[in-house]
Amino acid sequence: MLHDRLLKAIDKLGFTQPTAVQLAALPPALEGKDLIVGAETGSGKTLAFVIPMLQHFLDNPSPNTGTRGLILTPTRELAEQVCQSVKDLATFTRVTTMTVCGGTGFKEQAAEMRKNPEILVATPGRLMEHLERETLDFGDLEFLVLDEADRMLDMGFRDEVLAITEICRKDRQSMVFSATLTHPGVHDLLPRVLNEPEQLLLNTPQNAQANIQQQIILADDDKHKERLVEWLLANETYDKVIIFTNTRVKAQWLAKSLQRQNRRSGVLHGEMSQDERKHVMGLMRSGKINILVATDVAARGLDIQGLDMVINFDMARKGDEHLHRVGRTGRQDKPGLAICLIEHTEWNLMSSIERYLRIKFERRTLKGVEANYKGPKKLKASGKAAGTKKKKSDGKDGKKSAAKPEGKQRLRDRKQVGKRRTTAAPKPPADLADGFMPLKKKRSDSDS
The missing domain is CATH 3.40.50.300 (P-loop containing nucleotide triphosphate hydrolases)
Structure with missing residues (x-):
């Protein structure tokens, strides 16, 4: 008790x-x-x-x-x-x-x-x-x-x-x-x-955060991602949101961009002093700001009431970090929304995180701000290029048979084209190897 x-x-x-x-x-x-x-x-x-x-x-x-x-x-x-x-x-x-x-x-x-x-x-x-x-x-x-x-x-x-x-x-x-x-x-x-x-x-990475809706939106570059963030902040319903970047420089750049749009936003990263970090977190928890642009320093353990959306401006570098980022929302069985902005350099990373978590991110497109990037192209079939056919010839039995490819021609063979070929002299027998005929043996008295 x-x-x-x-x-x-x-x-x-x-x-x-x-x-x-x-x-x-x-x-x-x-x-x-x-x-x-x-x-x-x-x-x-x-x-x-x-x-x-x-x-x-x-x-x-x-x-x-x-x-x-x-x-x-x-x-x-x-x-x-x-x-x-x-x-x-x-x-x-x-x-x-x-x-x-x-x-x-x-x-x-x-x-x-x-x-x-x-x-x-x-x-x-x-x-x-x-x-x-x-x-x-x-x-x-x-x-x-x-x-x-x-x-x-x-x-x-x-x-x-x-x-x-x-x-x-x-x-x-x-x-x-x-x-x-x-x-x-x-x-x-x-x-x-x-x-x-x-x-x-009590959980594994594969079954955690089932109450969080996870989406991806394709992007061309950071400037395009910036426009996508603007659209999401203007059209999604949320109380508070965290936007994660992988670098301090990018977090500062994006936070200034949002502040120029008169949005109540702040920035949090590891290079800030303790007083600055406490001040920003106080503003976020009190609701004086409702958008926090942060590096992974904010990905672990932070509990902010009313945080119902997470945006990954940069994809997390590994599956566990992705879990901790999106885990800022959907806490204590409440629904949450996590959106990852994916450009061509992040597709493979996103796919590996999908495999690790054994989930499939929902694909989403924002009308009016679509990306030119549409995902990786489909791989061609192995072997000969698609659309080519093997040449066939008629055999003696009237059936089609594949033509044998020509062998590789050596450089020294190509140099001999048009030149008169000479036949090498036959190799002498073993007993003529020194170039002389063997002498006949003289008969002796003992031979007779």
Whole structure:
């Protein structure tokens, strides 16, 4: 049974019944077991690991210790979101929490951590800096959670995650939660983080996000994609929308283009400071802007109410990233729309993602802004070119027979055309090989 203070906070947040991932993960987590959980984005994973942590702290108060819980996330935005969830659930408790991310002053963070918050939500890079400078100690750590572990590995944080894990106390409870657990490095990482874990796989990439309508629209180039985006924003019904690009430069260019059209839009990418990123996300969540142009920094874990459309200006580079992008919409069983703009260089990538997810994107054309590109041309039949026929000749039996192709002519044969051919002299017998006739043997007295 959950603590009364937790139940009071859950009631205040308006949660009436647990999600599928919470139903599966909460019982073993509350028993203290290590877990590895794969569940689709937007399914309530955060509460599934925060509730057991807070329940343990309330059942076992230890006010004079250091950090007792650590949650690692790949991005600052996700760290801020998870930290806010912890604060909301801990409203009626004395459990304190803070984020440890880049983009804010190191000294200020170190001063805040000296107050011994019980829970830290951190990104691996900045946390490792604190550990190296010995401004942090995990000797009292009781809980370790890796949220979106595959993304942390993609971002190159493998060494940092392993180093942090080694510093943590051995007799701890550890949990790994992610929308996808297919990263090849994750299975190498798990034995070093978890101890006899219980595995809960609530979804696979192939069956996730069934309530999201996924479409593709063919495009000629970026300028044509810009016109397609304008058409979609003017004609589709939506509350909020995220437009994903693969590069920071393209995100800034597209955001400025939309702002020139007086659209309430903002931009989010990894080169922005933490304050700038928090400001933009605040504007998006409050509804002061309703269009966010972003790189994949916004693809993981972000929960924005009313986000009912995602546009991939650039196709995601792999299937798992596509899942996380479109997973910003259609959350908690609500319908969503995801549209990918595809030019000729992206067709093969789009097809490979279709095969990986075992789905077929709906093909769509926007009247008045159609692309000249119509998809790949059909491949010709193998062998001779289509439309050609083999020459046939009449055989002795009157039946048609295929003419034999002429053999390849050698260069030295072509040089001899028109020249008089000479016949080589016959090779002499073996006994004339030296050019002399053998001498007759003289008769001797012994021969007679």
